[in-house]
Amino acid sequence: MNIIPQIVANSLIAGSIYALIALGFNLVYGATRFVNMVPGALAAIGGYTVFFLFNRLGLNIYFSVIAGVVVAGFFGYLSDRLVFRKLRSHKASNLVSFVASLGIFTMLQALISILFTSQFQSVLSVTENPKTYQILGATFTWVQGLIFITSIAAFVSLALILKKTSFGKAVRAVSDDEEVSKIIGINTNRLISWIFFIGSCLIGLSGIFIGFDIGINPTMGLFIILEGATASIIGGIGNVYGGFLGAFLLGFVENFGILKIPGEWKPAIAFGLLILFLIFKPEGIMNKKK
Amino acid sequence: MFSIQTKNLKKHFDGVYAVDDLSIKIETGQITSIIGPNGSGKTTLINTLSGLLEIDGGLVVIEESEKLSKITPHEIPSFGITRTFQNIHLFEQMTILDNILVVLTDRQVFRAIFETHQTFHLKIAEEVLTRVGLWEKRGQLAVNLSYGQRKLLEIARALAMDAKIYLLDEPFAGLFPEMVKIISGIIKELKQESKTVILIEHDMGLIRELSDYVFVLDSGKLLAEGKPSEVLAKREVIEAYLGE
């Protein structure tokens, strides 16, 4: 049997999840220019919100997913309103902002462990996700298909909004030069809080999808930020298009990598790729050299 | 009528009094130049007026009605104020056209989400970009422009803001004569349209040619004021420039 089609499918599915993470990560990074850990915890919050509403309360799955996305977005918005906006007004350094985000990240993780224990939980059992499809010799479940389609749809709509709408121009303007953005009348604080909301919704969705595909635990956020940051740096940090590209590249390299070496090496492959980029092409695929 | 007045305005950085108890009145509809040696506080004054630096003491009065001891930068367009920067600020990763469109279209979060630019936005963009000779290059990223073109794009952006008061921080610095001509032409046109221009400039020829009134700063304090011909002849002004 030819296993290549299956590996391509696996790469695409992994890439889709990384793409959602990288989109959210790059939106927030573009506007604030520091590595923010909070989105990692928000992925877990998205996943656990669905786990609570769907598995515990037995609510409708679609409703639960939408609620999970919005709750993650709301926590992202709140983190900016309560903490990062204040830090911006003090012109806090990137290191200070990073440490603050690490603090919030740890707090949120602890909160999830207290509420749900630190056990691994699966959101969809195999019986709930029985249907599989076959295309060109690759097998995938309907959830995996949904993950792929949703991530492409999220990317296309985000790209259109950024390119075509006035809102998108304002977002690009703030990411480019916050000072002039203010001078031309953009309420940058307000806009950045909404960028946090949108970015956190995307990351929350990725957490929910990871819950569907693999399962969730409270500490999943670290992995998510690392994968998201890796995809973003490979693609061009702060660049929404680059992040999307980097995510799929990462998905392919990881999945083809473990063809020859044991699966435990998957994270090492990701970071190997990251280090190669940091050394040889630190600006990433899509960003211009300064 | 005064468009901007400062009353005992203060701005200091640790021990440096960059703007020190400054009280000046800027007449509406005129070109007012602010001159002074390097480090005399000209840029700091404009940064304070546009809200990028917090006011440490005193007041700014706009249009004789708004008395402000705190200025929020994103609100200055609503006072009819716009500015350019000595160290040029553009949206580097956006095209020339988008650098202009972003100031023409809605900048409120919710109203902007589904708004796209319209034909009349494009018309205005064409008008201001043609005025500085950049319309043909509208598809290029700002980061790829030459130094002079960057200065011109900044002026075009200020024009697109359709303000009443223009704060221009050394708009001519480092430009070739033909570009100086374009910008001085625009400044004269602004005056004809009864706009107020506050110009920071080092070139005495341009100051004589353009300004109606001049303020001279030295170490954040007002050293002299008056008509350009009178002020530039004063001994203390000449000494302040030679003494740097």
Ligand SMILES: Nc1ncnc2c1ncn2[C@@H]1O[C@H](COP(=O)(O)OP(=O)(O)OP(=O)(O)O)[C@@H](O)[C@H]1O
């Ligand atoms: N952000 C800042 N932090 C600390 N000191 C500053 C800052 N901005 C300006 N200064 C200081 O304030 C003083 C006034 O500087 P400013 O830039 O306003 O002068 P200027 O008149 O615009 O000079 P130039 O003609 O060189 O542009 C200088 O001593 C400068 O070093």
Ligand SMILES: [Mg+2]
């Ligand atoms: Mg200056």
